[in-house]
Amino acid sequence: MRNTGETDDDIKFRTALENMRYKACTKDDIHFLNTLVSANKSGRHFVGAAPWRDAPIIVGENRQKDEINRLGCLRFASDTHQTLFHFFSDDTVSTKTENPKQKTALKKAKKSKISEMTQDLQSMLWDLPTSSHQHHAPGKLSLCLGLPVIIRYNAATELNITKGQCSTVYAWHASKGKYGQQVLDVLFVLLDDPPEPVQVESLPLNVVPLTRRNTSGSVYLPDDSHINIMRNQVDVLPGFSMTAYASQGQSLTINATDLNTFSDHHSYYTALSWSRSAAKTVILQGFDPRHITGGATGSLRKEFRELEILNEITKLRYEGKLDKSVSGSTRNTLIEQYRNWKGLSYVPCNVHSAIRWSDKDPYIHEPADDIEWSTVDKKKFKKTKDKIISKALDDTASLPVAGATQHTSALASSKKRKRLSDSEHTTSPKKLKWSNNSCAYDSLFSIIRHTWREVTMDVSNYEYLPNIYSDFQSNLDNTLTFENIRDTFRLQVQHFSMLNWGAYSATSDVLGQLLRLKEPWIKGQAICTSGHISARRIRSLGAALLSGPFLEAPTSTSVWLNSIPPREMGPKCAICNADIHKMYSIQIAPPVIAFSLDGMANYSLDTEIAVIIANNQITYRLRGVSYFSSLQSHFVSRILDSQGRVFYHVGMSNGGNSILDNLSIRNVNMLLGPDTYRPSAAVYCKI
Template identity: 35%
Template sequence: MRQKTQTPEDAKLRTALENMRYGACTTEDLNFLRTRVASDRPGHPHLDTAIYRNVSVITALNIHKDVMNNLGAERFARDHGQEIVEFYSIDKLSSAAVDRKKWPGCQQAHFKSMGPNLQDELWKATPATINEHIPGCLKLCVGMPVMIKVNQATELCITKGQEAVIVGWDASVGSHNKKVLDTLFVSLINPPRPVQLPDLPLNVVPIGRTSVHVTALLRDDSLISLNREQVVILPNFAMTDYASQGKSRNPNVVHLNNCKDHRAYYVALSRGNEAEHTVIVQGFDEKKITSGMSGYLRQEFRELELLDEITKLRWEGKLPMTITGIYRGQLLSSYKKWKGNTLIDPPHFHPSIRFKAGVDDIDTPIQYGTWKSTAKKESAAKSKPTPKKRKAEEPASTTQAKKQRTQQGTKAMQNVTTAPAKVHGTDPRAVMAYAGPVGLIWDSMNYTCSYDALLTPLACLWNENPRQWTTRLSNYSEMLGIWATHKLLHPNLPETARDHFKQLLHIKQPNDFPMGPRGVILDRLLMAVTQQRPYGTAVTRCEHCGWQAPGVTETLSQYVDVSMPNALKDRYPAGILASEWFAYHFDKPVRCCPMCNQRMRRLTTITEVPSVLLLAISLGDLRLDEKLHFGEGNTAKTLRLRGLIYHADWAQHFTSVVVDGQGMMWYHDGMTTKRTCILLGNIKELVDLRAMHFINNGRLAAALYGEETG
C-alpha cells in the first residue's frame, strides 16, 4: 500500500486493501469501494474531470489495453490539435521456432516470403497478438504519454515500465515506402534519478530502434516467427495490472471488470496514493474479494508471518538457539516443536490466516537434495582480470581505528551464535577444529591485515593435512607453495611464514606490495598468489545447423571476479548463486553462426580443476554455495566454502571468517582477536548465506573455496 495522506477515506482504503489481500473484504469495505466507482451521482468521482483526462487506466487484458491506447491516442491528438504520425516496423521472416507458451494450441505457419497481404496483416495486428507486445504500427504525436517496454539502458533510466512523454523523433522511409522510426526522444516522468545527456534537456533521452525476435498470431490462429525492428514503446493511456506492479500513481484509475481474482484487485487498487483520486471504472465483482483465498496462498501468507515472528523473537533474544533450519520447512518445524501445544498466533495476524488446529499443522520437512550442476562448463576467466580500484587497508588514524575495532571486533554475531556440537572420536584434526583455528597476529609496523585475512582460512585448510595441502598448493600457485613449504618447516611460527611470504611479494612487485605502515589492494594480492593453468577444451557449436568451430584450450585462474553480465540481470532478479554463475559461464550463448546466422553456444569440457578457488565478490546479491561441483567422471571435484574475507571501509581494514572442516564458522581480526578465532556458529544452520555478507561493519569482498580433504 502506498497511501501518503491520513484522511478518514484513506483509512478506509487501507483497511479494504488489507482485507482484500486475503480475499476477505467486509460489508464496510464494499460500501466504501462502491463510493469510488465513477458515476454522475453526487459523491462519486467523474471521469470527465480534467485531472483524469490523460491518466493511464489499469486493466486486466492486453486486448483491452490496446483498444484504450488506440482511442486515447486519437483523442489526445484531437485535444491538442495535432496529427497522428504512423511509424511502421521492419519485419523479416525467421526460420526459428515460434514461442507457443502464450498460444499452446496454435501451429506454426511457414511462408517463403513476406508478401504485401501478410505484411499489412502484421502491421494492423494489435500488440496483444505479438508475444513481446511490439507494435507493427506506432501512432504518435508530440506530447503524447508513452511507456518504454524494454530495458535498453538502465544507467539512463531507459527501463521497462518507465513512463515518458514524446518530445521529438528522427525518422526515415523504409524499403516498403512507409515511415520508419529511427530514434524517439522522450522526456522521462519521475525517473529514479536525474538524467542529463550532452546537448539534451534534463531527463530527455533517445530511444533507438532495435531488432527483436517475436512470434505473431495471425487471423487464422496460426503462428509466425519474425525479426521485428521497431522502437519498443507503447502509448500510455492504459496498462495491465501486471505492468503496474511497483508503481505509485496519483490519480489511480482502474478497470477491474476482468481482473482474475482478489490478488489482481489488490495490485490495481494499491497503486494509488490517495483514496480521493482512486477511481473504479464500470464497477467490480464482489465475489472475487469476499470469497477467501486458496489453501496454498493462505499457507504462504501464514508462513511468511511466522518467519517474521521468528526473526523478531531472535532479534529480541527470546528465541532458543535450537530453533534453526536451512530451509523454511525445517525452521518452521523446529519453531512448532518448541511451541508445542502453546502455539498461539501474535495479535497482529490477520483473522484469515490465524492458526486452525488440524488444518495448519506443519508436517515434518522433506529432505532437500544438494544442488549439483551437470551442465558442461565454459571458462570463468580466460585471462586475469584488471584489478579494480578497491580501497587499500591503510587507516587514517591507527590509534583511533584500533580503539574502534577493539570495541567491535570481539562481538560475535548473536543471531547465528550456537553451541558447537560435541566432537566424537580421537582424531586430532577434529579436536583442533573444535578448539578453533589459530589466527595470525596483526603487525603494526608492517600492515598485514589483508595477508592475515587471506592466510588464516588457508592455514586452517592446510592444517587438516599439511603434506597433502603443501603439494596441492605448490602445484597450483608458486607463491602459495612457498608459503605452505615454509609452514611445513616451521609449523609453530605462523607469523614468520606470513612475513616471508610478504617479503617475497615485495621483492617481485615493490609498488603493489610495499613494506612499512602501508596497505595493499586486496584484488592485487589475490591475483598475485594465483596463476592460470589449462583446465579444459572449449568448443563453439551451432545447435541449429550443427556447424562447429575448432576446439581451443581454455585456461582457468584460481582468482575469479564474479560480476553480473547483462544476460543474467533479468534472469535472476532475487540474486544469483555462485554455482548458477559458473554454470552460465561454462555454457553460454556466443556469436552468430557463419553458416545460418543463428546464435551458437560455447561448451567447455573440464579436464582439471584447481584445489583452491578465490572469488572476488562484486555482486551485492550474490548467494554463495556451501559447495561447488566442477568436472565430470575422473575430473570431478567438490570445492567447499572455507573462508570469507571482509573489507571495512570506515577504517580500511580486512578481517575474515574461517569455515573449518566441520562447518563451524570462526571470526578473526588479527588486530583485536589476535591468535583467537571467535565461534559464530555452524554454516549449515544459516537459512541464507547472504546473512554473512556483512559482519562487524565489514563488507564481504572475497570467498575462498578449497578441495575437500580426502
C-alpha cells in the same frame, strides 16, 4: 502497498486492501470502494476529468489495453487539436526454429506456411493489435506531441530508459520504409518524474532519444495460425492503459482501474495496491464483490500462514532472538522447528485475523522430510537425449571461480574404503550434512568435533570453542544435532562481511573466527633489516591461524611455526632508511591451531611439529586437512584419528557420513587431494 496517507479515506483504503489480500473484505470495505467508482457527479471521482483523463487505466487483458490505447490516442489528439501521425514497423519473415522454452499454447498453434514478406501481408500485420505479437512490439504507432507513452525496453538504464518508464512524446525524426510507409528513426521523449535528472547533450533536461530495435517473435494471424517475424520498431506503447501484471512494482500518484476486467481478488489487490492515495484513485465502473469476499481457499490460507511464520523467523534472526534449534535449510524444516519451539497453537502477533489459526481452525503442517543433498554425475548423462537434466546446486566458496559441477572423487570410489557409522565404530567422525553453502564450515567442523571426541583440552581462551565444545556434548547426548551446532556458529558470525548467512565462504575466513582467541598468542614488532626497532605498533594475531603473505614462503608447516616468516611494511626505517619488516614471536601455545594453505606451493605438510614456546617444548599433531577445488567450487576434508587412520568427508554426499580413506596416514599423501582438490587449510592439535 504504496498508500501511506493519514486521511480517513486513506485509512479506510488501507484496511480494505489488507482485507482484500485475503479475500476477506467487509461490508464497510465494499461501501468505501463503491465511493471510488467513477460518476459524473459533484464530489465524486470521474475518469473523464482531471487528474484521471490522461492517466493509464489498469485492465486485466492485453486486448483490452490495446483498444483503450487506440481510443486514447484519438481522444488525446482531439483534446489537443492535433493530427495523429502513424509510424509503421518494417517486418521480415523469420526462419527462427522453435524454442523448447516457448509457451505451450504457442507450440500447439498452427504455424503458417508463409515464407516471405509481401506488401499485402505487411499491411495485414500492421492492422493487427499489438497484443497479437509475442513480445507486444507494435506494428503501428499513432503519435502526436505531448502524447503519453510507456517505454517497453531497458535500452539505457543509466539514462533512465527502462521498461515501464512513463514519458511523453517530445519530437521525432522519421523516414520512408521499404513499402513507402512512415517509419520512426528516432523518437524523443520527455521522461515523467525520473529517479534522477537526465541531461543528454544538445537536448533539454530529461529528454532522451529512442531508436528502432529488432524484435524477433511470433504473431497470431486472423486464421489462428502464427508466423515468426523480425519486427523493426521503436519500443514504446501509448500510455493510456496497462495490464495489472505490467503495473506491478510501480507507485501510482494517479490510479484508474477497471475491476470488471479482473477475475479474482489477486488482480483486484494488484491493481489497487499501487495507489499512493485514495483521493486520486478511481474505479471505472461497478464491480462484483464476490471476488473479494468469502475468504481465500484453504491452500492459499496455508501459504499465507507459512509466509507469516517465515517472516517472523527472519525478524527474530535479525534481532538475535531466534532459538538455535531453528536452523533448517528448507522452508518446511524451518517452520516445523519454529512451531516445535513456540508451540503449535502460537500465532505471531501481526498475523491478519482472516488467516489466524485456533482450535476451531487449526494450522495443519505437513511433516518436514529431511532432504539428502547430492551432486549429479554428468558423465552418466552424456548419451541422454531429449531430456532436460537439472544442474546440481552449486556450493561455491568466496573465491572468483566458476559454478559448481559434479564432484567425483577417486578416493570416494576406492574399493578399499568402507563407510563407518558411529554405531559401527566409536571413533569414526560424526556425520554432518551440507546446507546453504556450508561446505567450508563442514570441512572444518568435522575435523574439530573429531578432535574434541579424542583429545581432552582446555579451550577457555577461545571466543567460540567453549560453547561449541559444550554443544558437542549435547550432540553426544542426542539433544542437539551436529547441523544445529554448525548453524548456530554461522548465525553468530554472520555479521562479518565474508561470513554472511548463506553466502559463499572460504576456510581462512571461517577459521579466523572459529579459532579466535581472547588473548593473542603471537605478538608482532616492527624491526628494520639493520636491527633497529620501530616505535610503530603491530597488531597481534587474534586467531590461532597462520596465513600469508610472506617475504619468503616457508618450506614446511614445522619451519613455519618455529620461525614465523616476517612480513614487509611500507615505510623505511627513520634511522638507517632500511626496509622495515613485521617480526612475530609466539607467546602462548593454543591447544588448536591452523595453517591457511591457499596458493602455497613447494612445501611439506608435517604430521607432527615440535616447537619451543615460553621455554617449553610443545608438540602439535595434524588432525585434518580441508581441500578446495576451483573447478568443482567445493570444500571437502580429510580427518585423522588417534590411531593414524584417515577419513574422507563430503557434506553433500553419503548422507554427510565420513568414509574410511586409509588405515594409516603413512599410505596417504596429504598434499594430494581427490581429483582437482588442493589443500586449503591444515588443523593441528597440541598433544
